Amino acid sequence: xxxxxxxxxxxxxLQRGGQGCSPxxxxxxxxxxxxxxxxIAEPRADLFVQQIxxxxxxxxxxxxxxxxxxxxxxxxxxxxxxSGDIRVEDQVIALQPHDRLILNFVDGTRLAFNDARKFxxxxxxxxxxxxxxxxxxxxxERSFTPAALHRRLQNSARQIKPLLLDQTVIAGIGNIYADExxxxxxxxxxxxxxxxxxxxxxxxxxxxxxxxxxxxxxxGASIDWVYRGGDFQNYFRVYQRSGRACPECGTTIxxxxxxxxxxxxxxxxxxxx
DNA sequence: CACGAGACCTGTTCGC
DNA sequence: TGCGAACAGGTCTCGT
Numbered sequence: 224x225x226x227x228x229x230x231x232x233x234x235x236x237l238q239r240g241g242q243g244c245s246p247x248x249x250x251x252x253x254x255x256x257x258x259x260x261x262x263i264a265e266p267r268a269d270l271f272v273q274q275i276x277x278x279x280x281x282x283x284x285x286x287x288x289x290x291x292x293x294x295x296x297x298x299x300x301x302x303x304x305x306s307g308d309i310r311v312e313d314q315v316i317a318l319q320p321h322d323r324l325i326l327n328f329v330d331g332t333r334l335a336f337n338d339a340r341k342f343x344x345x346x347x348x349x350x351x352x353x354x355x356x357x358x359x360x361x362x363x364e365r366s367f368t369p370a371a372l373h374r375r376l377q378n379s380a381r382q383i384k385p386l387l388l389d390q391t392v393i394a395g396i397g398n399i400y401a402d403e404x405x406x407x408x409x410x411x412x413x414x415x416x417x418x419x420x421x422x423x424x425x426x427x428x429x430x431x432x433x434x435x436x437x438x439x440x441x442x443g444a445s446i447d448w449v450y451r452g453g454d455f456q457n458y459f460r461v462y463q464r465s466g467r468a469c470p471e472c473g474t475t476i477x478x479x480x481x482x483x484x485x486x487x488x489x490x491x492x493x494x495x496x
Numbered sequence: 497c498a499c500g501a502g503a504c505c506t507g508t509t510c511g512c
Numbered sequence: 513t514g515c516g517a518a519c520a521g522g523t524c525t526c527g528t
Contacts (some may be wrong), residue, residue, distance in 0.1 A: 225522095229521075261504090288522080302522085303521090303522090304504095304522050304523075305505085305506095305521065305522055306505085306506075306507090306521085306522095338505095339505080339506055339507065340504085340505045340506050340507080340520090340522095341505050341506075342504065342505065342523080344523095379498095381498065382499095385498090388522090388523095390523085398520090398522085443521095444521075446521065447507080447521085482499080482500090483500070485520080
C-alpha cells in the first residue's frame with residue numbers, strides 16, 4: 224500500500240516524532256521479539272535478534288519505498304509492502320493484532336512493525352546496497368531530470384504504467400501515484416514508452432513530481448488502514464473513482480486492467496496517440 | 497526481453 | 513444473515 228509519500232511521512236515521523244512515533248535517533252536496542260519469522264528477510268530471525276541488540280540508531284532515511292535505519296554496525300531496511308505500518312510507543316502499551324516485530328529500547332519505548340498481510344520484510348545487513356542497490360532514480364531528487372526520464376522511455380517498448388511501477392527504473396511510484404500522474408500528464412497507461420514524445424515526457428516528469436509532492440504535503444493517502452492521518456485520498460483525480468466524473472472534463476472515469484493492476488483512467492483526457 | 501499467471505497473506509466489501 | 517467472489521497502496525518467480 225504505502226508508496227513514496229506514505230513512506231516519507233512515516234520516515235519524517237521517525238526522525239522528528241509525532242503521529243504515533245517518538246524520534247528514533249540515538250535509541251539503543253535492548254531486545255527484539257520476532258512474532259512472525261518470515262517478516263525477517265535477512266539474516267535468520269534468531270541471528271537478527273542476536274545482532275541488533277546493543278546497537279543504537281544513528282540515522283533514519285528513505286530510499287524508494289524502503290525505510291533505512293542506520294545502526295552502529297549494520298543497517299536495518301524495512302519494506303512495508305501492502306499493509307505494513309510502524310509505531311513507536313511506550314513499552315507498557317499492549318501489543319496490537321498483526322504486530323510482527325518489536326524492538327525494545329533502553330529508554331522504555333519500543334518500535335512495533337505491524338503488518339496484517341505479512342508481505343512486509345525487514346533486513347539487517349552490513350551492506351545495504353545488497354538490498355537497495357538495484358533501485359532506480361529517486362523522483363524528487365536532482366538526478367531525476369526530464370532528459371533522464373526521456374532516455375529511459377526511449378529505451379523501452381513496454382507500456383508506460385508498468386514501467387512507472389518498475390522500481391529499477393524509478394523508485395517509489397506505486398499504483399495510486401502512477402494512475403494520478405498519468406492522468407495529470409494526459410497519457411494513456413498502455414502507451415508504449417518509446418512512443419511518448421519529448422513534450423509528453425516533460426508533462427509526465429512534472430506530473431510525477433507534483434503528485435508525489437502533494438501526497439507528502441497531505442501526509443500520504445489513507446485507505447483501508449489509516450496512515451498517519453494522511454488525507455490525500457480526498458484529492459484523488461482518478462484513483463478509485465471509476466463511475467465518477469473526471470475533474471478535468473466531467474467524463475465518467477473507467478477502471479481497466481493494465482499489467483494485472485487495477486487502473487483508473489479518463490477515456491477522454493487520456494487518449495492513446 | 498516482455499508479459500501473464502501464480503504465489504505470498506489477511507481483511508473488507510459487494511452481490512446473491 | 514450467510515457465503516463466496518473480487519479486490520486491495522507490492523514484489524518475486526516461473527513459464528511462454
